[in-house]
Amino acid sequence: MDHDTPLPARPPLPLDGVRLRVLTTRQLREHGVGGADAADRCRPGGPWQQLLPGVFLLHPGPPTSEERLHAALLYTAYRPQGVPSQSRRAGRAAGPGPYGEVMITGLAALALRRFAAAPPLLSLDRIGVLVPRTRRLRSTGFVQVVRAVELPEPQEATGVPVAPVERALADAVAQLGEPVAVRRLLTEAVRGGHCDAGAAMRELGRARLLTRPHVVDAVDTLVAEGRALAETALYAMVRGHRLPEPVWNVELRAAGGPSLGGVDAYWPEQAVAVEIDVRSPCAEADADAVRLDRARRRQLLERLGITVVQLSPVKLREAAEQQAAVVRTALMAADDRDPAAYVVVMPR
Template sequence: MTHIPPLSPRPLSHVRRRVLTTAQLRGQGVTGADADERCRPGGPWQRILPGVFLLHPGPPTAEERLHAALLYAARSPAPARAVHIPVQPGSEEPHAAQPYADALITGPAALVLHGFTSAAPLLSLDTIDVLVPRMRRLRSTGCVRIVRTPALPAPAFVTGVPVAAVPRALADAVAELTDAGAVLRLLTEAVRGGHCEPASIVAELTAARLLGRPQVVDAVDSLKAEGRAIAETRLYRMVHEHGLPDPLWNVDLRLPGGPHLGGLDAYWPEQAVAVELDTRTPRQAADAVWSEYARKREHLERLGITVVHITPRKLCEAMEQQATVVRTALMASNDRDPAAYVVVLPR
């Protein structure tokens, strides 16, 4: 999916000269009294957050709000000398994120930066969520809502802005939503747009203790179905693009006159090789769902059927490698004892 970037390609090169902290101004020779004087009604500056100044009288842009929120929440303000060094043409600003130690944009604002079209535009957001370590002494104020975490995750960078990864940003956004439709739209776009896999979303929702909320339950069920459909499409692609023989798709196996052995996503009866998509969520991996997977696999392998488990993530990130695993299993069938006879039925 193609998205128009929500911010200019290099916003911070000029925004940093318009939004400064008290410490940065002091480094430029501007005292606190001077700053207060310039922020009087009708003056050229304004204080938009505690200790953060906007060096023009108009409303802040989306970029300026983000920069101000990060400066307010950052552990250490930018060194004063950094703000008056001009950006050289062609510079990539490799140290652009240094002023924002221990602070990441998360929640709806982060989703906008990641390219989500179902998230509200930046300027329409009443608050900007900023993720900080739990022990930081900060409070939510103005347009900034402080979100605390035991350990700050590694940031992603979008146009120089440090943001939380999509699964964490989703969890922080969902935590503030009561509308089930809005939750569903965000989760669906995350998977359908290729931003992340359902399992990583469910892991973050579980960590945030959000899975029990009514507006989240149905959305997660739809998310799992969406993720499975995408994984099945990728499995079809893997077989056809990597020259594997056509299997029987979506089948149930039974012993003649005996019990049901389980459903499979793909089955090669001549080689007695099966593929099963492992779409369990992290929460399910340790409970009865895993026991069911393990029992089915052990039973089938006792009957001489090789079962290859493939996760949606591996299909997405390493399709060629997974095709090699399946091809190896098919080729090895000649060296194995014949499998037990089973009845194959449509699932």
């Protein structure tokens, strides 16, 4: 053969059914492409490139944001062989698609949910992927491996498995050191109805982030934001379901005695009080003391003949009609109870 004769072109691969031009070494083998052939195609100037260990992009040029996400999930994909997944052990369905239990988390997950405070996907240096703690897998390239003792149930955003908002927030905050950025993310999460303040704070507490200086001020803003939204939801519930108008945000005092604490709404004639359970962050060691103090205060009010109804922000937002029925039942039951002790009602 003449040495100047060009080599014959490789026959096209049968990849017409591949939606994204991102495949793993195993998937390429299934299409008849061995490791040496794949490496040859990834040489400088070649038609392919290796994005991550064992993950190939089947075109030259930069990957799209969708291809980066797909590559990150394929790199970390894992489903135990012959062992029920953590999701299944908890009675849940396993993660969607070929990725098994892993899911996108952190800023990338928030960007997929269209958070205005999250940077665009293509501008992120790292894409966080949540994996089981026992996985022997290292962060590499644009993939940040985030380990979890117990994986949450994955949700879906734009067809990609993502961590629940509160978990994605905690993983994002763990990587951020700028107070303004943290505050914007937390505020948008609550104000936009993505999650309630209590769920976000519980996840931040689990991740041991509540004591970080750049998180403290942001959490104070989060608590205030959550309370304001819950109060607005309570007003809407009372008026939208035509409950009698209460007195709002008052402090109750025993006649000639000490303060009995504040309530968010109070019906003096029926002696019914509503408290919104928006919990401020506290150290784990103080949590039991806080719960005990609330229980004692509620018992004191009930001994005085005052019915206390506790409502959570989540229930006010997602089950307002049901919560209105609970309050209405308490108001109607007032006629069947002994008269309550006299208390002083003061604005707070």
